[in-house]
Amino acid sequence: MSRPFIPSSNIARLKESATLAVAAKARALKAAGVPVIDLGAGEPDFDTPAFIRQAAAAAVEAGATRYTATEGIPALREAIAADANRLLPAGADPFTAAQVVVSNGSKQSLFNACMACFGPGDEVLVPTPSWTSYYEMLELARATAVPVMGDPANSLKVTAAILEESCTPRTRGVMLNSPCNPTGAVYTKQELEDILALADKHAWWVISDEIYLRIAYDTPATSVSQLAPARDRLILINGVAKAYAMTGWRIGWAIAPLAVSKAMIAVQSHTTSNPAAVSQHAALAALTNLSAADAAISDMVHAFHRRRDAVLNALGDAKKYALHPAGAFYLYIDVSSFGGDDPGAKFSGALLDEHQVAVVPGSAFLTPQWIRASYACADEIAVEGMQRIARLLSAGR
Template sequence: MPVSRVASRFAGIEESPTYAILDLAAELRARGESILDLNGGEPDFDTPGHITAGGTQALGGGFTHYTPSRGLPALLEAIGDKLLKDNGLSVDPARQVIVTPSAKHALFLSVMTLLGPGDELLIPTPSWVSYPAMARLAGAEPVFAPLSTDNGFRLTRENLEERLTPRTRALLINNPNNPTGNVLTATEAEAVAEVARAHDLFVITDEIYEKVRFRGEHLSIAALPGMADRTLTVNGFSKGYAMTGWRLGYVAAPEDVSAQMLKVQQHTVGCAGSFVQRGGISALTGPQEPVEEMRAAYEARRDLLVEGLSGIPGFVCPSPDAALYAFCDIGGTRFADPAAFTTWLLREAKVAVTPGFAFGPGGERHVRLAFATDPKTLGEAVDRIKTAMERL
């Protein structure tokens, strides 16, 4: 047999399951078809003007060179202030925070620093598609803790503990959750903390949808008793500030862990973009009204989409607490396989959605539809889906 031309670490890593839908959508568009894309989660709003001004002023002033690997001191301070005010976390920004080119890279730093060969990362699912791949790239093994529709995909201590092994090193918690839109309750957050404390585990929390929240209080696990020294808090600017293309995030971690994470940063990307970080300073220290205006618009779009889909026989679409997605159970339709349904829907209704199995065990029978687009498009998508289902 021929010797593989790439490292063995890629053996267990596949391309995202969503790419089949993306490829088919591109093929249909190339034929002139009108495709409505509810597949992705990119805000359709422009970045607020005062943030853009911060970045462009930095560019115009020649601020285009390297920054300290940890990040600009002013941005680190702004992040520290934000964490204290919004999350109840008291950190030393100069020693516990790292600014990264995207929250995704902050997650990668976290996983690469904590995990190695033989370790396991426990991931409650459904969850974001890249978590398992990151664990495998670190040489570790993702272990799934499937949540149930019976209790609305809610975490319990029992559900987590029954998947623990002596090799479990950390838990990865997405709060608010993509794709379900759940916000952790106080009971759930304490269950995570109890498991981590009892079994001496780290917790990585992905809080990128914190500012796109419609119900419930945002609870950062690092703020709970005994959790500051074992929790890595990841956040960023993409969703709340409509800054996806800026690629800007951060991670707050215990000082000893952060020191090792900085090595990964230095030997991979070096630092986040200089003028991009200036935009981040403007985001955190400038007016927050645009964030609330976008959040309110998403809430109205959520209601429009969920109400419309809930009127289609066979669809069960709970109203999400947060994030940018409706996660609908299609088990009541004639389609038992979400992959077959998404392909059929794209061909028959010209609407692109994401099959639930892409988000891991527990996502079966579901599809994810993003409402990060304008109300007119959402209304037309609902009409197309309804018409296609009526033709069956």
């Protein structure tokens, strides 16, 4: 008789990543021959630009096949610091390479930061809806994620005043993400300044996930590094996955106060060690060939922008149910008219079964009245998918 597996208390409350689960279901259906339109993935459909692929191939031939320093190769850490410094206001102290920790995707950077800064008894404010993994990472760090609902009248963004209502003496930090996954919302300078001032007043850690920073349409998105008067409680997170179409290379980074960087390196040294050497060289090429990278990013952002407008248009009358996304590549759509406890799950299930379109139910982001549809796919696929969503929405239940 086999004995049951009882998960340890470390993971007893851990939930599978809902976005990855949807992607797996869509892949299985596709493998079975069902022509699924997959609007679930949070992944650009572009190839990594050729100059980056070529630099990686050359690096392998030149011997980039061994362990590197846990925190990344020096040249890449320098390039990341230089990249961040380009945004700083005149006169601000530059970031140094020693503050940079390179990881296996910004996901690991975020995890390292949560592990380094938070622990049992600590509460961390998570503007909601937010990317699904923040809640689970905080749980893994044995801290308490405190979801703070954003304002539906303001693209589901939180304000300093809304955050302040949810804080307690145990609040230790806040997770920021602009442009935001899943809503596509972009925080204004003023909104960010107010939140930073509040965080500064309470000495909270600010973990600012800026993975979509370059993907903004209506106005450029602001990095908190452009605003923060004090940086002793600020951890910037970024990576190459989204802007450079490099999801599979798994390179992200954190830039933090030196003591925090050291703590994150210690966490990483006992979990994964360095990110893949070849991927670090690919990221180095991406960050140091500025004109080639800017041209590639501008082409991709231009395509996302065109798709953003096309998918909003494809929704027709149902557009009133969608938030206007000013960045990232997601459309967040209110499906509360489907009713029940979890209208997003009901809608997503019906959409997949009856219209062969995969989207992510909003419960993955603690907002079950919504669904997330990604438009990081070919224009005609995104448009067809949105038309089917609009049909199901107007048919109702």
